[in-house]
Structures are given as C-alpha cells and as structure tokens.
Amino acid sequence: MNTHTEQQHEFMLLLKPIQRSLEAYCLRLTLDRDEARDLMQDTIVLVWQNFSSIRDHAAFRSFCFTVATNAFRRRFSRRRLFGLMPEDQDEESSDPTPEQRADHMLLHDALQKLPERSREAILLFEIADMSVADIQRIQGGTASGVKVRLMRARRRLQELLGVSPSNTTSLEHSYETN
Numbered sequence: 001m002n003t004h005t006e007q008q009h010e011f012m013l014l015l016k017p018i019q020r021s022l023e024a025y026c027l028r029l030t031l032d033r034d035e036a037r038d039l040m041q042d043t044i045v046l047v048w049q050n051f052s053s054i055r056d057h058a059a060f061r062s063f064c065f066t067v068a069t070n071a072f073r074r075r076f077s078r079r080r081l082f083g084l085m086p087e088d089q090d091e092e093s094s095d096p097t098p099e100q101r102a103d104h105m106l107l108h109d110a111l112q113k114l115p116e117r118s119r120e121a122i123l124l125f126e127i128a129d130m131s132v133a134d135i136q137r138i139q140g141g142t143a144s145g146v147k148v149r150l151m152r153a154r155r156r157l158q159e160l161l162g163v164s165p166s167n168t169t170s171l172e173h174s175y176e177t178n
Helices: 003-030 033-049 057-076 098-112 116-126 132-139 143-161 171-176
Strands: none
Touching (some): 003 033, 003 057, 057 116, 057 132, 098 116, 116 143
C-alpha cells in the first residue's frame, strides 16, 4: 500500500463512525435534504484536504463538526432559513405519524428562533452527541460559556414550545458532567 492509499483508508476509518451524526447535524443546520448533502460534501472535501494537518486523530470528530459549522456559516449565513423540513424528508421515519410531523414542525420552528450560536450548540450537543469540551473547541469561548448557552437555549425552547421545566428531564445536569 502506498502512503496516499493508507491515508485514504485511515480517513475513511475515522469518518465512518461519525458519518451519520455529521449528516444529521448538516440536515438540522440547513433544514433541507439537498443543501445538507451539499454541506456534507463540502465538509468531507475540506476535511480531506486538511487531513494531513490533523495531528491527533482523537480530534478528528470535533474537527469535522468545526468544518461543517464554518462551511454552513460561509454558505448559508446570509440566507435566512425560514422553511421547515418537509415531512417526507425526515431521516427518522419514512412515514411519520401526524403527531410526529406536527412535533417536528414545532421543533424546527422553535430552533430557528434561537440565536445562531445557541442553535448550533444545542444541535451539536443533542444531535451530534458532542461534549461541552468539543462544542467549546468548535465555537470557541469557555466551557462555562457553552454550558450557559446550552442552558439558555434549552429554556428558550421550553418557552417556545410551551413546556414547563418540571415536565422535562433537565439537560443541565447531563452537560455539567461532559
């Protein structure tokens, strides 16, 4: 095997375990299947182009999400995302129930009302299952700042969705340990 082939193989081994969560993150950012695929493709190309600069392969995951976040900002920051993801494009189910569709629409609408950095933080934490430290590396700032952003985003979503905090499981405890 030559060095280039070995590098490709290593890249694919690192990408495969995070690919679905990265795809879900791109979809939640763009709320459009085609735009999400374009964002995912741009992200993979950029990560591949800079793969040799990654010294610690344990940082590969957060590097990919950082690249996706930055590519999204460059590509979509000027465009307001007002549309909701069509029901038939939801990756969780090919045939969601009417209640699930309504819940998805309400959630997508509420997410769009959050400030951009708060929306990114909550999506990275909830959809991409990233730790506070990983989110901090992606967004910058301090771990405390990320925790505050997550807490405020969670509370704002609860307000927007009309859910009382006593009826939900608190994330505040779950990300304090991450």
